[in-house]
Amino acid sequence: MLTSQLNLTFAVIWTLVIANIIATAICMIFAKPIAKVCFMPFYAIVPPVVAFVFIGAFAANFHTYDLTALMIFSSLGFFMRRYGWPRAPLVLGMVLGDKMELYLWLSYTRYGLEWLARPMVIVLILLLIASIVYPIVTGRKNKRDAETTLVEA
């Protein structure tokens, strides 16, 4: 496409650029009026939002099984929120899960389990472990510092 239909390629790129500029302008113009939604009573916000959520779920495959999935994942989300579990990683996993599975399989078929020993993978695994351990260690340190301050006072 880049060699035989360069004009079309540039048209697509420029369309995206112009669309983004227009979208940004519209958002900036209507930001204030849209923000006023926050001051509307809940009974005027909740029903349309719930209705659109149901329509959106149904529109995925035009089947009521998607509504069942909606209710199951709504319940899961509610309990995660209630017990202090972050929901963002779950959503991220849902979005990126397909790609992760594909590239995991490609790595496995190409290198077997040896891909786990590659330098970049080791660095990423260490970063992952650090992201789990660091908050626990700092949390404990803060708690210890707070207790020490309390005893000294």
Place this chain on the structure above:
Amino acid sequence: MVYGIERILFTSFVGLVMLAALFVAKDWPIRASIIIFLLGGVGVVLALIQLIIDFRAARVKEAKMQRPTFEVEALQHQGRWGSLEIWAWLWGLFFAVHLIGMPIALPLFVFLYVKLYGGRWATALILTAGTWGFLYGIYDHLLHVPWPKPWLAFLLPS
């Protein structure tokens, strides 16, 4: 203390779901099961760690133990019926969609919700008309979506 037990039960549930996934996937071909083994394996270990944290928190009175900072603030109950009320609405809508179909259930839900929580007639009617117009205009008229047959279809006018 009850809250602590609820947390333990929820964490156990998540861990058991991961274990069940591992058990179900053990006979699958490697192409299908590899991601489940990887994520399920990590998930079970993390669920066990979380379970230990929950048990320790439950032992401390009022569950005021310092928790790891990657956890988010838990939702507090808004009165005894706070959560049940909205869940009743959602499950009610879910069953209404199955019983009488989406084109009727959704506008009906919008109307009833607005009116039962003290909205004015004008607000209720405008929002109901907007929802019905959206459903009919976009999905029925433009996209010709095949609505699933409701369970009580024999009672409804065709």
